[in-house]
Amino acid sequence: MPLHDENSRPAYPPMLIRNKNPNYLTTGLKGIAFPLFVIVFWELASRAGVVNAYFLPAPSRIYETFVDMLRNGLLARHLLASIVRLTYGFLITVFFAVPMGILAGKTRTFRLWVSPMLSFLQQIPPIAWIPIFILWLGIEEASKIAVIVYASFFPVFLNTIQGVTSVDPKLVETGRAYMLSPLEMIRKVYIPSAMMFIFVGLRLGLSNCWRALVGAELIAASTGIGSLIIEGRQLAQPDKIFVAVLTIGLAGLCIDTGLKYLENRLMPWEKAYQSGEQR
Amino acid sequence: MNRRLVEVGAIAKTFYSDWGKVEALKKISFCCSKSEFVSILGPSGCGKTTLLRIIAGLEEPSSGEVLFAGNEIKGPGPERAVVFQEPRLFPWLTVEENASLGISGKKRRSDLEKIVNRTLDLVGLTPFRKAYPHELSGGMAQRAAIARALAFEPEALLLDEPFSALDAQTRTRLQEELMDLWRKTEKTIILVTHDIEEALMLSQRILIMSPSPGTVKETVEVPISYPRRRDSSEFIHLKKYILGRIIS
Incomplete structure (x- = not known):
């Protein structure tokens, strides 16, 4: 049989399609141009004395503080403290939320009994629980980790349910027609198709975690990036606050990009699957 | 030798919906011998897909039975492979992994590789074996689905409007390729289609179905020799005849 691709579509070799390479340089430049403009404007305004340095320190001042804090290890120490909490909390979430999500997705009764309560709990921002968590778990690490677990549980749990319940019945039927064993069915159909949703949940959960953690540290902590902000406020060092706030943003961005x-x-x-281009 | 391979014996299928009872199939009987190419032709909603799904073992008839080589069909089996209207490839598996779907746990590794190589070669997808389904065009995806069916090494291929979602050129090309496949492999093929020309180009026998309830109205032998031409007078003559039978 002759090998030919039909004329319906341009016959790209598939490898070409996969590495469809947007020009990272130009898109990257576009993304950086605007903040750069803001920073330059801000610096100029500071030097001209238009803004009060106490309210809004100049970017150059913030940068100096940043370098200082890097040198003396202050930033690293606080950032590490936050990240360790994040890791513990997130691992606990994954450990509970994914199996529970699978269970809830597979059994209707579980959903009926539990989901109204979960929908209610979901409405409460994790920070609102902090005083209670401190009361119950003490002011040490446990209460902060509890906040993180609370913040990330729902996205992971709900997306896992979604993943398990939205397996394409046509693929299940195809598996049946080709006589897959129950084990193969789980391995080749259910897990990969739930994986997509679970991953979305993990990403959402992790960014929720990060935000809730900083909130918790703002309220009660002696270490962590949030406590650095409080320290800056108490010592009247706005440059320190800015360094901490910007670090929070950057670290969050790094985590999300990594995932x-x-x-x-x-x-x-x-x-391609998500955009409905499935074959 | 004209061994009966598939025997459909007076099957009926009734669905119960919110609007009441729907008789999808009523008393359908036919036989299909080994290496025969049979088409089931009819308008949409005549139950032809249901009929094929019953033969595939994906659905049970409400009454009657289907025999395959003398044994009753109770579910999907290794002697029958289905190609659906949509390719239904697993998006997370490469072309070769998709092709080996039905056999990967059941064959020895070396045999597996041999079979997959041969089938991918047969459908012309060897250069794309490492590609994922989303990287394929519609025609290539459907070829991969055919490869999956062939690699299953069935005695009969059950095709459910496999080319209906493709554009005209691709469809014609895949029809020719299917013709080649049939000659090379001598598989028994049952093709469900609503396309009169497709049925006439490919099959030796056409079952014309009529809807509500779905019944076989007439069986037409196609005595034209292969390769067939759409513009030959006998082709046009038969096409007119079938068209008339469907409309009346």
């Missing part, structure tokens, strides 16, 4: 990268590596087919 996105992992997602693309683990599931190269995912994007």
Whole structure:
């Protein structure tokens, strides 16, 4: 049989399609141009004395403080403290939320009994629980980790349910027609198709975690990036506050980018599947 | 030798919906011998897909039975492979992994590789074996689905409007390729289609179905020799005849 691709579509070799490479340089430049403009304007305004340095320190001042804090290890110490909490909390979430999500997705009764209560709990911002958690678990690490678990539980749990319940019945039927064993069915149909949703949940959960953690540290902590902000406020060092706030943003961005990268590596087919281009 | 491979014996299928009872199939009987190419032709909603799904073992008839080589069909089996209207490839598996779906746990590794190589070669997808389904065009995806069916090494291929979602050129090309496949492999093929020309180009026998309830109205032998031409007078003559039978 002759090998030919039909004329319906341009016959790209598939490898070309996969590495469709947007020009990272220009898109990157566009993304950086605006903040750069803001920073330059801000610096100029500071030097001209238009803004009060106490309210809004100049970018150059913030940068100096940043370098100082890097040198004396202050930033690293606080950031590490936050990240350790985040890791513990997030691992606990994954350990409970994913199996519970699978259980809830597979059994209707579980959903009926539990989901109204969960929908209610979901409405409460994790920070609102902090005083109670402190009362119950003490002011040490446990209460902060509890906040993190609370913040990330719902996205992970709900997306896992979604993943388990939204397996394409056509693929299940195909598996049946080709006589897959129950084990193969789980391995080849259920897990990969739930994985996509679970990963979305993990990403959402992790960014929720990060935000809730900083909130918790603002309220009661002696270490952590949030406590650094309080320290800056108490010592009347706005440059320190800015360094901490910007670090929070950057660290969050790094975490999310890392997960996105992992997602693309683990599931190269995912994007096309989500956009409905499945075959 | 004209061994009966598939025997459909007076099957009926009734669905119960919110609007009441729907008789999808009523008293359908036919036989299909080994290496025969049979088409089931009819308008949408005549139950032809249901009929094929019953033969595939994906659905049970309400009454009657289907025999395969003398044994009653009770579910999907290794002697029958289905190609659906949509390719239904697993998006997380590469072309070769998709092709080996039905056999990967059941064959030795070396045999597996041999079978997959051969089938991918047969459908012309060897250069794309490492590609994922989303990287394929519609025609290539459907070829991969055919490869999956062939790698299953069934005695009969059950095709449910496999080309209906493709554009005209691709469809014609895949029809030719299917013709080649049939000659090379001598599989028994049952093709469900609503396309008169497709049925006439490919099959030796056409079952014309009529809807509500779905019944076989007439069986037409196609005595035209292969390769067939759409513009030959006998082709046009038969096409007119079938069209008339469907409309009346």
